[in-house]
Amino acid sequence: MKVETKTKPNLDTDKIRKDFPILSREIHGKPLVYFDNAATSQKPKQVIAAISNYYEQHNANVHRGVHKLSEEATAAFEGARKKVADFVNAGDMRQIVFTRNATEAINLVAYSWGRKNIKKGDEILLTQMEHHSNLVPWQLLAKETGAKLKFIPISESGELRIHVLELEKYVTSRTKLVAITHVSNVLGTINPVKQTIEKIYERSTKNFELRPKVLIDGAQAVPHMPVSIQHINPDFYVFTGHKMLGPTGIGVLYAKKELLEDMDPFLSGGDMILEVDWEKSSWNYIPWKFEAGTPDVAGAIGLGAAADYLNSLGMKNVREHEKELTAYALEKLSAVKDLVVYGPKDPEKRGGVISFNIVKNDQVAIHPHDLASILDTEGIAVRSGHHCAQPLMKVLEIPAAARVSFYIYNTKDEVNRLIPAMEKAKRIFKL
Numbered sequence: 197m198k199v200e201t202k203t204k205p206n207l208d209t210d211k212i213r214k215d216f217p218i219l220s221r222e223i224h225g226k227p228l229v230y231f232d233n234a235a236t237s238q239k240p241k242q243v244i245a246a247i248s249n250y251y252e253q254h255n256a257n258v259h260r261g262v263h264k265l266s267e268e269a270t271a272a273f274e275g276a277r278k279k280v281a282d283f284v285n286a287g288d289m290r291q292i293v294f295t296r297n298a299t300e301a302i303n304l305v306a307y308s309w310g311r312k313n314i315k316k317g318d319e320i321l322l323t324q325m326e327h328h329s330n331l332v333p334w335q336l337l338a339k340e341t342g343a344k345l346k347f348i349p350i351s352e353s354g355e356l357r358i359h360v361l362e363l364e365k366y367v368t369s370r371t372k373l374v375a376i377t378h379v380s381n382v383l384g385t386i387n388p389v390k391q392t393i394e395k396i397y398e399r400s401t402k403n404f405e406l407r408p409k410v411l412i413d414g415a416q417a418v419p420h421m422p423v424s425i426q427h428i429n430p431d432f433y434v435f436t437g438h439k440m441l442g443p444t445g446i447g448v449l450y451a452k453k454e455l456l457e458d459m460d461p462f463l464s465g466g467d468m469i470l471e472v473d474w475e476k477s478s479w480n481y482i483p484w485k486f487e488a489g490t491p492d493v494a495g496a497i498g499l500g501a502a503a504d505y506l507n508s509l510g511m512k513n514v515r516e517h518e519k520e521l522t523a524y525a526l527e528k529l530s531a532v533k534d535l536v537v538y539g540p541k542d543p544e545k546r547g548g549v550i551s552f553n554i555v556k557n558d559q560v561a562i563h564p565h566d567l568a569s570i571l572d573t574e575g576i577a578v579r580s581g582h583h584c585a586q587p588l589m590k591v592l593e594i595p596a597a598a599r600v601s602f603y604i605y606n607t608k609d610e611v612n613r614l615i616p617a618m619e620k621a622k623r624i625f626k627l
């Protein structure tokens with residue numbers, strides 16, 4: 197017999213929602229339901245206040261001045277780095293480089309590490325479920341160096357086919373880099389990245405210099421579940437501030453210290469140097485070697501405040517809340533006739549992302565853009581399109597999909613509003 201032990205909800209959404217001013221907006225005369233969190237999350241008052249407070253009280257350039265304000269700004273900026281390092285259990289905070297977003301973090305690796313280490317005939321192993329951000333930089337690198345791209349396929353249920361036999365086909369002595377998303381922004385699939393890394397390491401040499409390096413794209417993972425980088429043990433791990441309650445314009449590259457030490461700079465100019473002469477220069481210590489020019493000080497402080505906010509909720513609770521909401525939404529959506537959901541059926545195996553279509557006679561019967569427009573008239577914000585994963589759309593044999601994606605402030609009542617709105621769309625399309 198199943199014993200129900202849980203009496204308390206994982207998150208107090210009523211209380212949380214009061215922290216997000218935008219959630220009291222009405223859209224087309226209806227209370228906003230924001231289901232586009234995989235694209236970007238909303239921001240709590242605490243994050244907005246941390247940014248305003250920085251500009252109102254401490255604004256100065258960092259690492260340069262000896263005056264009080266500059267010292268305060270530097271302390272807040274480096275303090276934010278420490279908060280971010282702790283949030284993902286990255287160990288030494290010098291392994292955290294601030295970038296503009298996850299995309300820039302991947303480009304940094306492709307340029308600084310890739311141009312130095314990838315040669316003609318080498319192989320770069322990706323998966324069929326990568327966001328363009330974790331595909332296009334590798335295409336450019338492959339084109340420039342003569343390396344080859346390979347792709348781990350996905351199964352019918354939208355999971356990676358990474359059992360040992362399958363990996364043997366893809367990880368060869370020529371594989372120099374494996375780049376995998378932690379959580380798919382389309383399928384919602386949570387990839388077993390730790391086990392995958394272990395299997396890849398088992399298959400390859402023990403020599404750190406020679407074994408393939410592994411990059412994990414954590415853009416859809418870090419905001420939604422506890423992530424310990426030291427536990428996963430990748431070489432590179434990237435994520436982005438704006439999807440985790442932080443502001444836009446700030447992202448993160450984690451890289452192992454020895455790799456950062458060995459890599460050449462990506463961008464150059466002020467702040468990333470130790471000494472500059474007419475003809476040559478020497479590089480600053482890590483991580484500043486990779487942070488040329490004035491950084492986004494306010495952005496980093498905002499991201500630090502976002503980490504504080506999420507810590508106050510507890511990332512386990514965040515994950516449990518989203519899992520419960522996803523299970524609820526999957527069940528409710530299953531009652532909508534002709535609705536096809538992509539990705540794993542089991543909420544344990546997926547994050548709070550649900551992509552779907554209305555399909556009749558094997559054809560998408562309502563274009564996701566039309567569906568999203570009709571949902572918008574009901575105040576419900578969902579994403580539609582290829583979700584920056586055009587090759588994955590080909591694998592799924594669809595032109596596009598609609599996507600709902602949840603976060604800490606979403607509720608079952610909001611999911612309840614989705615279902616009649618979907619039925620309205622079907623009526624309009626006479627389905």
Ligand SMILES: Cc1ncc(COP(=O)(O)O)c(C=O)c1O
Nearest residue numbers: 297298299327329381413415436
């Ligand atoms: C899985 C994944 N990777 C990378 C990115 C890129 O993030 P950003 O646009 O902040 O660089 C996204 C954004 O949607 C994503 O979902």
